[in-house]
Amino acid sequence: MKDKKIPYKIYLEESEMPKAWYNVRADMKNKPAPLLNPGTLKPMTKEELSGVFCEELVDQELNNEDRYISIPNEIQDFYKMYRPAPLVRAYCLEEKLQTPAKIYYKFEGNNTSGSHKLNSAIAQAYYAKKQGLKGVTTETGAGQWGTALSMACSYFDLDCKVFMVKCSYEQKPFRREVMRTYGASVTPSPSMETEVGKRILAEHPKTTGSLGCAISEAVETAVGNEGYRYVLGSVLNQVLLHQSVIGMETKTALDKYGVTPDIIIGCAGGGSNLGGLISPFMGEKLRGEKDYRFIAVEPASCPSLTRGVYAYDFCDTGMVCPLAKMYTLGSGFIPSANHAGGLRYHGMSSILSQLYADGCMEARSVEQTAVFEAAEKFARVEGILPAPESSHAIKAAIDEALKCRETGEEKTIVFGLTGTGYFDMVAYEKFHNGEMTDYIPSDEDLKKGFDGIPKFAGNME
Numbered sequence: 001m002k003d004k005k006i007p008y009k010i011y012l013e014e015s016e017m018p019k020a021w022y023n024v025r026a027d028m029k030n031k032p033a034p035l036l037n038p039g040t041l042k043p044m045t046k047e048e049l050s051g052v053f054c055e056e057l058v059d060q061e062l063n064n065e066d067r068y069i070s071i072p073n074e075i076q077d078f079y080k081m082y083r084p085a086p087l088v089r090a091y092c093l094e095e096k097l098q099t100p101a102k103i104y105y106k107f108e109g110n111n112t113s114g115s116h117k118l119n120s121a122i123a124q125a126y127y128a129k130k131q132g133l134k135g136v137t138t139e140t141g142a143g144q145w146g147t148a149l150s151m152a153c154s155y156f157d158l159d160c161k162v163f164m165v166k167c168s169y170e171q172k173p174f175r176r177e178v179m180r181t182y183g184a185s186v187t188p189s190p191s192m193e194t195e196v197g198k199r200i201l202a203e204h205p206k207t208t209g210s211l212g213c214a215i216s217e218a219v220e221t222a223v224g225n226e227g228y229r230y231v232l233g234s235v236l237n238q239v240l241l242h243q244s245v246i247g248m249e250t251k252t253a254l255d256k257y258g259v260t261p262d263i264i265i266g267c268a269g270g271g272s273n274l275g276g277l278i279s280p281f282m283g284e285k286l287r288g289e290k291d292y293r294f295i296a297v298e299p300a301s302c303p304s305l306t307r308g309v310y311a312y313d314f315c316d317t318g319m320v321c322p323l324a325k326m327y328t329l330g331s332g333f334i335p336s337a338n339h340a341g342g343l344r345y346h347g348m349s350s351i352l353s354q355l356y357a358d359g360c361m362e363a364r365s366v367e368q369t370a371v372f373e374a375a376e377k378f379a380r381v382e383g384i385l386p387a388p389e390s391s392h393a394i395k396a397a398i399d400e401a402l403k404c405r406e407t408g409e410e411k412t413i414v415f416g417l418t419g420t421g422y423f424d425m426v427a428y429e430k431f432h433n434g435e436m437t438d439y440i441p442s443d444e445d446l447k448k449g450f451d452g453i454p455k456f457a458g459n460m461e
Contacts, residue, residue: 008091010253012084019071022244024279025237025351026067027286030358032237032350033325035061036312041456044322052219052321054127054229060238067283069241071123078122078155082111083245087253088417092381094401101404103397104261105417106250106277107384112178115387115419116273117148117233120242124231125152134227135159139189139214141269141344142168142389143175144419145233150184159228160184163191163217165344166209175423189214196220196318210334211270211345216318234270235315235324235349243276250414251280261292263400265415267392268296268305268363271349277416278361285360294361295400296352297392299371300440302335304328304348305356305363307446311460313347313453323454326353330449336439343389346449366395367438372431374398375421388427390418 025031034043049058060069071079090103108116128136135158140146146162153160162184169176169188176186189209190197196216200207207213215232222230232239254261264281266274274296284290296305304327314331315321328347329335335344348356355361375391377398378384386394393415404411421428430436453460 006257010087017084018245018248020068021241022280025064027283031064032354035322038323052230054131056127057238075123075126084249096381097401099401099405100410101401102412104414107417109420113148115144117145119245120239121148121152123242125156129156136231137161137218137222138231139163139218141165141211143172146179150179150182154182162186163189163214165214171426172423189217194220212317212331215316216320219320234272239272240275243272244279246276247279261414262411263293263413265295265393265396267389268298269343270345271352273416273418296363297396298365299343300365300367302344303365306365311453324350326350330452332452333449369436369438371395385421387419387421388424
């Protein structure tokens with residue numbers, strides 16, 4: 001039965017939108033480890049990072065002190081085209097599950113990119129334009145980030161070069177065409193356009209690609225072309241900062257109706273959605289003001305948190321990027337060509353890795369067919385076709401709600417619905433045809449990746 005006090009969808013007023021991003025690092029006792037120069041093994045300086053990233057984004061990347069960083073008016077104006085995003089009470093799902101749990105989801109699919117990625121894409125494009133650059137390069141897995149960045153670059157009249165993981169490029173041609181509609185060039189990765197791409201293809205001629213491969217190609221292209229910089233859709237501190245608008249809006253909406261969540265769940269690939277959703281709640285936990293249970297959900301085929309090691313590793317397969325301390329499967333790990341394309345990164349955000357190492361959050365991995373079963377169950381009652389990535393969070397939310405049915409506990413569950421799955425119909429087709437498989441890497445498979453992690457004093461201890 002619907003709770004009459006709380007509407008199906010909680011919409012904030014424009015005036016209630018965040019005016020500043022929240023920087024969770026300011027409240028972390030143990031700060032995320034700094035990026036290291038792979039040649040010197042010393043922390044990367046602003047000057048070194050500015051050769052790859054936009055200057056103001058480097059400042060954000062290195063800022064561990066300021067709790068709030070103002071959102072420029074131009075970015076706020078762009079946000080108003082599709083934000084605030086609704087917080088939805090999943091009454092129909094609750095009824096279907098016959099659970100006493102209260103389930104909410106923050107829906108980030110109300111924009112043409114179909115995902116939360118636009119929150120950071122517009123910020124990074126803005127700073128690139130402000131710096132007077134010609135364009136930017138990037139990678140994309142499932143295509144949400146590439147789509148979002150192509151939209152943002154079109155808005156600011158910037159050139160956009162996207163390297164798309166080969167298996168996703170082939171599985172999702174319509175996502176590719178949306179990027180091209182917004183003016184971006186899209187190349188399947190690894191490719192013959194870069195030296196690192198040629199090397200990877202020579203070593204692994206039949207590879208389906210990975211985000212690590214695509215990152216290497218994008219960085220090489222940016223560094224080799226004057227007036228260009230590389231931008232990244234996840235993992236980095238600056239990206240989690242921009243995505244904090246998700247959590248801040250969620251908290252404002254819950255506070256408006258006096259709702260306090262018990263469990264907050266997000267899918268986890270590189271960490272942008274999860275980090276953005278949990279950030280203000282995690283801040284309260286870190287400051288000792290409230291306590292929440294946070295769950296990161298990742299694919300069993302690419303289990304960086306649940307089976308990875310906490311060590312300094314390259315952010316890319318070509319080993320041209322800085323070293324980041326994170327939970328990693330090794331930069332050489334090539335995950336199976338599963339359909340959760342945006343969750344195929346070999347590592348995890350340094351912020352989330354540190355929080356996980358400190359015991360502030362938990363993680364679980366789920367298999368692909370179970371994820372699509374949850375996606376279909378959700379779609380049939382809530383009316384939204386979820387992205388495969390988002391469906392990992394749906395799976396965990398359903399599991400937690402069913403536990404409440406067994407125990408009778410009336411817990412409040414919040415999860416992030418990162419976007420829609422309308423460009424993922426090949427995956428849904430394979431699921432419906434019984435052609436989808438559940439690949440779980442063996443310990444031997446993972447060892448190959450671990451063997452490539454840099455060996456130096458204190459690493460992998």
